[in-house]
Amino acid sequence: MPRFEAPDTYQSRYDHFIGGEYVKPHKGQYFENPTPVTGQTFTEVARGTAEDVERALDAAHGAADAWGRTSVAERALILNRIADRMEENLQSLAIAETWENGKPVRESLAADIPLAIDHFRYFAGAIRAQEGSLGEIDDDTVAYHFHEPLGVVGQIIPWNFPILMATWKLAPALAAGNAVVLKPAEQTPASIHYWLSLVADLLPPGVLNVVNGFGVEAGKPLASSPRVAKVAFTGETTTGRLIMQYASENIKPVTLELGGKSPNIFFDDVSAARDDFFDKALEGFTMFALNQGEVCTCPSRALIQQGHYSDFLAAAVSRTGQIVQGHPLDTDTMIGAQASNDQLEKILSYLDIGRQEGAKVLTGGERADLGGELSGGYYVQPTIFEGDNSMRIFQEEIFGPVVSVTSFADLDDAVKIANDTLYGLGAGVWSRDVNTAYRAGRSIQAGRVWTNCYHAYPAHAAFGGYKQSGIGRENHKMMLEHYQQTKNLLVSYSPKKLGFF
Amino acid sequence: MGDVVTVTPAAADLIRSLRAAHGPLMFHQSGGCCDGSAPMCYPAGEFRTGSSDVLLASLAVEGLAEPVEFWMSRSQWELWRHTTLTVDVVPGRGSGFSLEAPEGVRFLIRSQLAR
Numbered sequence: 001m002p003r004f005e006a007p008d009t010y011q012s013r014y015d016h017f018i019g020g021e022y023v024k025p026h027k028g029q030y031f032e033n034p035t036p037v038t039g040q041t042f043t044e045v046a047r048g049t050a051e052d053v054e055r056a057l058d059a060a061h062g063a064a065d066a067w068g069r070t071s072v073a074e075r076a077l078i079l080n081r082i083a084d085r086m087e088e089n090l091q092s093l094a095i096a097e098t099w100e101n102g103k104p105v106r107e108s109l110a111a112d113i114p115l116a117i118d119h120f121r122y123f124a125g126a127i128r129a130q131e132g133s134l135g136e137i138d139d140d141t142v143a144y145h146f147h148e149p150l151g152v153v154g155q156i157i158p159w160n161f162p163i164l165m166a167t168w169k170l171a172p173a174l175a176a177g178n179a180v181v182l183k184p185a186e187q188t189p190a191s192i193h194y195w196l197s198l199v200a201d202l203l204p205p206g207v208l209n210v211v212n213g214f215g216v217e218a219g220k221p222l223a224s225s226p227r228v229a230k231v232a233f234t235g236e237t238t239t240g241r242l243i244m245q246y247a248s249e250n251i252k253p254v255t256l257e258l259g260g261k262s263p264n265i266f267f268d269d270v271s272a273a274r275d276d277f278f279d280k281a282l283e284g285f286t287m288f289a290l291n292q293g294e295v296c297t298c299p300s301r302a303l304i305q306q307g308h309y310s311d312f313l314a315a316a317v318s319r320t321g322q323i324v325q326g327h328p329l330d331t332d333t334m335i336g337a338q339a340s341n342d343q344l345e346k347i348l349s350y351l352d353i354g355r356q357e358g359a360k361v362l363t364g365g366e367r368a369d370l371g372g373e374l375s376g377g378y379y380v381q382p383t384i385f386e387g388d389n390s391m392r393i394f395q396e397e398i399f400g401p402v403v404s405v406t407s408f409a410d411l412d413d414a415v416k417i418a419n420d421t422l423y424g425l426g427a428g429v430w431s432r433d434v435n436t437a438y439r440a441g442r443s444i445q446a447g448r449v450w451t452n453c454y455h456a457y458p459a460h461a462a463f464g465g466y467k468q469s470g471i472g473r474e475n476h477k478m479m480l481e482h483y484q485q486t487k488n489l490l491v492s493y494s495p496k497k498l499g500f501f
Numbered sequence: 502m503g504d505v506v507t508v509t510p511a512a513a514d515l516i517r518s519l520r521a522a523h524g525p526l527m528f529h530q531s532g533g534c535c536d537g538s539a540p541m542c543y544p545a546g547e548f549r550t551g552s553s554d555v556l557l558a559s560l561a562v563e564g565l566a567e568p569v570e571f572w573m574s575r576s577q578w579e580l581w582r583h584t585t586l587t588v589d590v591v592p593g594r595g596s597g598f599s600l601e602a603p604e605g606v607r608f609l610i611r612s613q614l615a616r
Contacts, residue, residue: 259534
C-alpha cells in the first residue's frame with residue numbers, strides 16, 4: 001500500500017495575504033492548526049480581526065477598478081495560468097489538502113484538485129464567451145445590456161473541500177472582474193496558503209486577499225461590512241440567516257449554500273440483473289462515505305423499493321463492509337479522518353440519538369481507533385442505520401459517514417419521502433426505466449438530481465439548493481451573473497424631441 | 502416531561518465566562534451543512550428571531566442575572582420535538598459566528614428521547 005510522506009510544503013506560520021504580500025495580524029495573535037490525521041498541530045495561522053478585514057478591503061478596493069477593466073482575454077489567461085500551475089503541482093496540492101482536511105489522498109488526487117483545475121479553465125472559457133444583449137425597443141431606440149463586475153466581494157469558505165470550495169467561489173468572481181476578500185474556515189485555514197504560494201504572482205496585488213481567523217472575529221466584520229458588494233457563504237442555516245441579516249442592513253445580495261439531507265432512491269428494477277449497472281448502483285449507495293460523509297450532498301438517506309429491499313440492502317451492507325479505512329495518505333484508503341474533533345463529537349452524538357430513536361445499526365456505529373499515530377485522529381466507522389424518515393437521523397445532516405435506510409412502495413411514495421425534508425440540495429435516482437427516473441427527478445424538490453450516478457461535480461452543471469438549502473447556483477456560467485451588475489444603456493438615435501415640453 | 506433544554510456544568514462554566522466577556526447571551530440552534538446541528542451562541546439580540554422561530558427555553562444559569570434564551574427555527578423544532586436537548590461543550594475548532602470558537606471549544610447538542 002503506497003503511502004505518501006506527511007507534507008513538508010507547509011510553513012510553520014501563515015499571516016494574512018493582503019495587497020499581494022503577507023501581513024501580520026493587527027493584534028499579533030495566531031491560532032494552532034492541527035491535522036485531523038493525527039490530531040497534532042502542523043502550523044499556526046493568523047487570528048484575524050476587524051482591523052485586518054478593513055486592511056484587506058482597502059487593498060481590494062484599491063485593485064478592483066483596474067481589475068474590472070482588464071480585458072476578458074487577460075483575465076481568462078490568468079485563470080488558465082492558475083489552472084496550469086495547479087496541474088503542474090497536482091500531487092503536492094493533493095497531499096497538502098489531505099493533511100489539512102483528513103480526506104483520503106486518492107480523492108484529493110482524483111477529484112478535489114483536478115476538479116478545481118478544470119473549474120478555473122471553465123470560467124476562463126465562460127467569461128470569454130459571455131455576451132451582453134441588446135433590445136431594439138423601436139426604430140430609434142436601443143437598450144444595451146452590459147455585464148459589469150460588482151466590485152469587491154466577500155467569500156466565506158467551508159472546511160470540507162477547502163481548495164475546491166474556494167475555487168467554486170473564486171473562479172467566477174475573478175472571471176467576472178471582482179476583487180475578493182476571502183476567509184477560509186478556521187478548521188482548514190492552511191491549504192489555501194500553499195495554493196497561494198503557487199499562484200499568487202499571477203494575480204495583480206489586491207485582487208485576491210485572504211484573511212484568516214474565526215467567524216465571530218473575522219467572518220462577521222467581512223459579512224457585515226458595507227464595503228462588500230456581495231457575500232457568498234457555504235455552511236449552515238443559522239449562520240446563513242445571520243449573513244442575510246447583515247446583508248439586509250447594507251442592502252447587498254448574498255449567495256448561500258446551506259446543505260441538505262439528500263435522498264438516494266433505488267427502484268426495484270435496479271436489481272433486475274447482476275450486471276455493471278447493479279454494481280454501479282451499489283457504488284452509488286456507498287457514496288455516503290465519500291469524503292467521510294462531509295459533503296453537503298451526502299446521500300445520507302437511502303430509499304429502497306420494497307420489492308428488492310432485503311436483497312439490495314444486504315448487498316449494500318456487504319459493499320460498505322469493503323470500505324478500506326486507514327491512513328489518509330495511503331493511496332488505497334477509501335475513508336480517512338473527520339475534519340475536526342467537534343465534528344467527530346457531533347457524529348457520535350447522532351449515532352447515540354439514532355439508537356435511542358430505535359434505528360437499527362446494520363454496520364459500523366462506533367468511533368474507529370486505527371492505532372499508532374492515528375489514535376489521536378478523528379475516525380468514524382462507515383455506518384448504516386435502518387429506520388423511519390421521521391427520525392432525526394433522517395432529517396438532519398450528520399456530516400459523517402452515516403446513511404439512514406428506509407423502504408418505499410412506489411414512485412409516489414418515494415417522492416413523498418424524498419421531499420419530506422427541510423432541505424433540497426441533492427438527490428439520487430436509480431432506475432433502468434427512463435420514464436420512472438425522469439418522473440422521479442422532476443418531482444423531487446432539489447437543485448441537483450443525479451440520475452443513475454452520484455457525487456459527480458463537473459463544471460457546467462448547475463449546483464444549488466431548493467427550500468432551506470440556499471440561494472444561487474454555483475458550478476455553472478450562470479454563477480457569473482451572481483457576481484455581476486447589469487448596466488442598461490437606453491439610447492435614442494433620433495434627433496427629434498418627444499414634444500412634451 | 503423534563504426541561505426541553507438543559508446545560509451541563511462544563512457548558513454553564515463556558516456560558517459564564519462568555520457572559521463576562523460579551524454581555525448577555527442567546528443561542529440559536531443551527532441546521533444544515535458543515536457545522537449544522539451546532540447550537541450557535543451570540544450576544545443577546547445579535548441574531549434576529551422572528552415568527553419562523555420558537556423560544557425553547559430561557560435557561561437559568563447560576564451566576565447570571567438574566568436568562569439565556571435558546572431558540573430554534575419552528576420548522577426544525579417540528580422534527581426535533583420528540584427529543585430533549587442538553588447543551589454540552591467539547592474541544593474543537595467550530596465554525597460559524599458562535600462566540601466560543603476562538604476559545605478552542607465548541608458547544609455541542611446531546612439529545613435524549615422526551616419522556
